[in-house]
Amino acid sequence: MKIGKRALLLAAMLATLTMVLAACSSGTSSKDKTATAGAGGAKTPAAGATTAATKAATGAAGSITVKKGDKIKIGISTTLTTDNAELGIPIRDAALLAIKTKGTIKGFGIEGDPQDDGCAGPASVTAANKLIADGVVAVIGPMCSGGAVAALDPLSGANMLTVSASATNPSVTAQGKKNFFRTAWNDATQGAEMAKYAYTTLGKKNVVLVNDQSTYGKGLMDVFKASFTAAGGKVASEEAVTVGEKDFGPTVTKIKGESPDLVVFGGFIAEGAVLVRQLKDAGVTASFMGADGIADQKYIDQSGGAAEGSYVSRGPKPTDTKLYDAFAAAYKAEYKKDAGQFTEQATDATNIVLAAIEKVATVDGSGNLVIDRQKLIDAVAATSYAGASGQIDFDAKGDRKVVGAVNEIDQVKSGKLTRIQ
Amino acid sequence: MKGSGSLSSLRAALDPGRYWSRAGEQLQTTTSGAAVARFGQYAVLPLLAIAGGLGPSYFGIRWTFAILVIVMYALLRSRSGLFGMVVLGAMLVYLPHQMDTFERGIMFDIALYALLGIGLNVVVGYAGLLDLGYVAFFASGAYLYALISAPQFGGGFDVGTSFWIVLPMAMVLAALVGIALGVPVLRLRGDYLAIVTLGFGEIIRIMINNQDGVTNGPVGVFAIPKPHFGSTELSGPVELYFVVLAGCFVAAFAAERIRDSRVGRAWEAIREDEDVASSMGVNTTAYKLMAFAIGAAIGGGGGVIYSAKQSAVFPSDFNLDVSINVLALVIIGGMGNVRGVILGAMLLIGLPEVLRDFSINIAFIHLDNLGADYRLVIFGAALVAVMILRPEGLLPARRRQAQFEPADVLEPEVAT
Amino acid sequence: MQEWIQLLIDGITIGGVYAVIALGYTLVYGVLRMINFAHGELFMMGAFTGYYTLNGFEKHSSLNDSVPVLTIAIAIVLGMVVAVTLALVMERIAYRPLRRAPRLAPLISAIGVSILLRNIMLRATNAQGKVYPKVFPRTAVEIGEIRLLYVQIFLIVLSFVFLGLLYLFIQRTKAGVAIRAVAEDRDTASLMGINVDRTIMTTFAVGAALAGAAGVVYGMFVTTATSGMGFIPGIKAFTAAVLGGIGSVPGAMAGGYFLGISEAISTKFFGAQYKDVVAFVLLVAVLIFRPWGLFGKREDKRA
Structure with a gap:
């Protein structure tokens, strides 16, 4: 009986290994598949029944198509569990408020998709994968520097526009990922x-x-x-x-x-x-x-x-606080709480992303919204935006330039x- | 079976009172708890289905997961033959191709934790040494690969091939670390061992966090290159998932073979009663260290794969939660059993992630963000529920009924 | 010199907290041979109860200013009540069904309860740390360079009192004898007419009461309550209990103070980064020479 079991295991192992090798040898093609499925294109039919409303599909050239009647999804990667959620929840709320305020882009509704990134590498990668699978157009976050560094691996693989409001460590932009920007200041x-x-x-x-x-x-x-x-x-x-x-x-x-x-x-x-x-x-x-x-x-x-x-x-902040005060008042009106740290950067990050989407999105013949990922990133790179946290222009690495502020x-x-x- | 049979009869001969009181207790468990246990066997299925993602329009499902989990549970439980294993293997290989990025990421995590579970199972399940610091070996493997291959530190090796060289290196390193941990704690038992190993795991993490010059401290190591297989870069979670899967099979195969060997019987003897084992001529020191070393080597290998997949590692990746998770999945799976470990990994690692989508939309009840906000609350409750329904674990090992009773580890019942 | 005395005081302050929590671990371990991983969460719930009570008094009355002794006493009692209630519910639902289960099953159940409680409080507070109202004046006794806050003295004294009371309870009362008997041999105790179920519940209740009260006083000392605040003290207290010899009441007390003082002194020498390293190295050193802990019973080791 024992021998039988052992032989079984061996057989199963060999069978699997063979299949593994077969799978690995066609590595490039399966990688392509990842890219397609990455935006939800190759989901199983049954997954269509998911309650999540957006069914964005990926086109051939790294673009996202939002079907007529669907909403544009914006991912929010922030910390919702552990005591670090003290910071993460206001960031989420600020981003959601900016989305709500914007309302629509070219007739398409917008919705936020907040995911818990645990303020750490492993959970941030999971959150990033989730957002990629959910077919979001861009990601606000990740919240913490370590998480951002780790999550940029899958996010840049998907050429996903990523704008963090709070990841401040120099290492985040030092990696030279072209899809990453931040409205927080480099430490x-x-x-x-x-x-x-x-x-x-x-x-x-x-x-x-x-x-x-x-x-x-x-x-x-x-x-x-x-x-x-x-x-x-x-x-x-x-x-x-x-x-x-x-x-x-x-x-x-x-x-x-x-x-x-x-x-x-x-x-x-x-x-x-x-x-x-x-x-x-x-x-x-x-x-x-x-x-x-x-x-x-x-x-x-x-x-x-x-x-x-x-x-x-x-x-660096401008001495003129008019824009910040307006944001803080709106935040307080919505949530009955004072706007906390990083919230102004979060609202700016969201607004920059939304403005860029508005700029590059085109409506195709059948009424779907098409957003080219690379063009979206380029649009953000070229941003010059006066926001609640001051004037925002990005340098080549994705960091903020100090413009007219001490x-x-x-x-x-x-x-x-x-x-x- | 011959070895364990003679061992137990030996034990009975040496100490009939002990043997019979045990059997009595077992009987009591089975009669009083029979109804609950039988109910539990079926009740656990829906729980696993939650792990799979839950019902379609009501809950927001991840079908591929649900199918995989349920079929796996059925196959593993029924101890089906070659056919079952082939079906299982085929599913594990085929389904990830049908999954989206998120699900593939989870599949990788599950497989990785299953690998770690197989390693820890050698220590806890086979040799009966309660280890709460397993993360130490995982961390040493991960940092070894990170430090050798990341460009931050000069990159040293040829990135294309270094992975396959570092993998065995890391396993040897981790085994040595395991022995280094094992030597000072050989005399400790049960919960004393648990807290010392816990401390050891923390010491490793704190050292990584504070030795900036070597490890870059909390800022972490990043841009860790992906491994190559021949000329193919194994870059996505799916490719690396297959590497872990292969690792799981090799580790499971090796672990089961060792368990059924002379070494395994020695472990069983130590687990059942160290003093008796020792007096019967089993070299407890050598066999305990061997268990630590083998478990650690598997953990170290897992660390290398993790590091390669993650492409960035931080000291905080290796906190106490990892050790607790691995131990929990081993116990929930049914200790001493590789099949159980796989199920435990699905439940413990898969559930909190697929719950991200959990929502209820039945009739007038619309709780859309239930999962996003409450997934860990649900997860905590599920852990309790599974343990109550299946105290022996989802798939208990056939030979382990008599182990780890309350009085077993610390308190000797025999007054010699 | 004065700095050393100050460090010693710092160590005794936190060590007393560890000691009081460690008692809960050690008592439960004594009777059930299980590590109640959720014990640190009872401490956290105590801290929250203290906050909600004192904050309620602050908002709806002026009692905090006029009779702080009364409000603090009420907060401590409520903290104990909440912790005890939770512990009993926990015992009934999560642990009792596992009384005859494999040894490690209750451990996982306890981890589940711990995750559950932490995340319930996280959602209940929306992750915002709660700040205690100012009940205790934050003034200090000063002797040269040495400073001791009044609340700190209160915390130190109270942990001594709790330890003393518990010791008397275990040694002198009937319930205490029952606990010791069950810890010694559950089956024999049962044969001797001791109600094992009730004794186990008493044990949980006593441990929880200590943790709940400690939570309130600690909350007043550090002035905040967060959902994650029970985890680290829980682990530390567990370490202290093992250090002293798990199952041993004087051991848990000694282990707590030993751990607290060693943390304080190693912070001075190596920095707080390494205090846990020092603590665990000391633990290993102690266990190498006394594998059953400082006060553990030798019978645990027969070889």
Whole structure:
């Protein structure tokens, strides 16, 4: 009986291996198939019964066809599970609001397709695959830098226009993917500006850096350190906090022992608010500085008042806040909540994508909307857009160019983020 | 069967009281729980169908998945012969061609986790060593390939062929890591072993995260090249899915052969009662280390394939969740059983992803975003439900009924 | 020197939390030989209950300002009630059917419950962290450079009190004796007329009450509650329980403080990045010399 089973397994294994080899040897053709199926073209007939309304089909030359009566789908890759959803849900909401506000393009309705990208590589790839399969025209996201780097592999394979509102690490655009743009500021810009402000304007010479061990936080602190030490400042020590923990007592005690004149933090609200509060509780008098990861009213609220006086860098912003105020008011009217961090970048990203679709989409003879993927990417590359987060022009890598704006530094005054540069 | 038979009679001879109390307990389980268990066998089918995607117009289905899962369950359960295996193999090879990008991605993940499950099964299911740090071996394989092949670090090898060279290298490396872990913890049992291995997995991740100079830290390693097979680049999830699938078959075949060998019987003896095994002349040290090494090697190989498919790896990819997932799928599948591992992987890895589409549209009930928002809530409930309905796992190994009873691992019942 | 004392205090603060949670692990492990992975989630639910209670008082009354002792006491009691209720439901639905199942089945069931609770709270709060109202004045006792928040003192003292009470409960009360008897030998205990089901429920309830109360006080200390806040303390407490010898009550207490203090000191030496590495290396070191943990019973090892 045992031998029989073994022989069975062996036979099955050999059979499969043979088939595998057969499948692999025709690698190129199956790859083509992937591209076609990628946009939902080669689904099984039964899949037609799916409740998802859009049935976009891929044409031969990398274009998407939205059938008459269907909606244009915009993918939103953001974090909806784990505590990182604190950031991810407002990003989704901002993108959905922009879609709702736009209403239609050439008579076609638009709908958002939010997918949870878990703020990490594996889940972001799954979300990207899902969006490709759902036949979306473009993707807003992924939310986190690490996830973006990983998800760009399938997304660029599908030549999918991808605009992230919040993936800030230099590595994301360093890969040279032509389909990727971001309305968030590259940390290389942001970190250098922070260091300059800390050293020159604030006159701080001795700092402690704290990162949250994430791609974003660590990356930003690395840039800060390089710029700050190059300017002549001293980094007394580099500390870390663990995302998910709520008591950083020993780290705070250690920072206190270093007697820095500034504590710089690279990370997000949850840890930033706890850290600034515990620093204050411990009697550390050094100023506190963070970046766009904590640029949110929630940071101030969660710190229980300890955030007062801390500095928050937000990337280059125009001094004229008319467009931002209009967006913030619309967001508040819709969701009864203040617009949080990255929401203005999310709305800008969505608006840029929608404008590009409007520009390149054509209605063919049978009333279907045809969107050429490459033309769509080219249209975004050529964008010059005045949005809620300022003037947006992209450089060759897909990063924002600094146009007519200085790096915004806010200080928390009377419980509000107040611009001081 | 001869080996295990003589072993159990030996055990009975050595300690009749223990043997009979066990049999009694088993009997109690089967009589009192019989109705529930029988019901459970059928109730589990719909649960698996959820894993497949659920009913058409009501729920938003992924048919290919549903068919695959149900047929697989039926075939694996019935222990059908050659025909069944060929049908199964054919489906596994053919269906991905009928799937969209998303489903193919999930198929890859399922196959990858099935491979990891087969590896962990050697450690937990065969040798009875509770390992909560399996991710360590997965990570070491993934980072070995990433560091050797990514252009960030000079690219070293010829990218076209490096994959096939790194694969065995990674397996050897992981096996060594497994032995390195095994040596200090040899004396530990049960849950002590679990927490130490958990810690070991975390240590590996933290080290990768903080040794920036070597691993690039949390910023990660990217632009990892895809492997080539001959002159063909294996770039899509489907191509690499076949690589994992082949890996699964090889690993499953090897694992089952080892289980049925002298080594496997030694593992079984250690699992059942380490002290008795040791006193009967089984070299427990060597066999435990062997289990760690074999399990780790499979995990390391899985890591290389993961790294190649993902094209970017980050320390956070290798957190505790991976270890928990792999252990859970081994247990849910029915420990000590390769067929079960495959089903466990479908449920544990497939379900949370296909639930992304889950929605209910029956009559006046329209819950469109149910899956998007609540998939993990449903998933958590499903885990509990499956365990209650099938406490032995979906496909328990025939020979494992008497294992892992409450008192088994830590507490010796025999007062010597 | 003062920095070292401060680090020690930091370690005792978090260590006390680990110790209190670890007791729940160790008690349940003692009677059921199962790792209740969802135990950290009870701690999280306690923190949320504390928030909702205190926030309710803040919004609808001025009791937080006039009689904070009362509102805090109510919050702690409610935190315990919620955690105990959940634990009993959990036990009845997810664990009791698996009493005679293979050993690892309840572990997976517990992981399922953990995922379930975490994600329910995530959706219930829409992933927005909840901020405790200011009930405790955030002022500190200062001795030289050493600072101790009042809430921190409260947390430290309370964890001592809980540990003491639990010890008395286990050693002196009838229910405590029953728990010990069931932990020793379930079948014999049953033959001796001990109601095993009820004893197991008592065990779950006691462990949950401790975790729930700890959640409320910890929530007041860190001032926030999030759905993911139970996971890491849960794992740490599990580590502490094993370190002390799983199944042993004094072991869980010692393990908790040992872990907390080792984290604090290793943060000073190696940075917080490596504190878990140090903790786990210490764990391995301890277990190599005492494979049954600091306070575990030697009978676990016979070879």
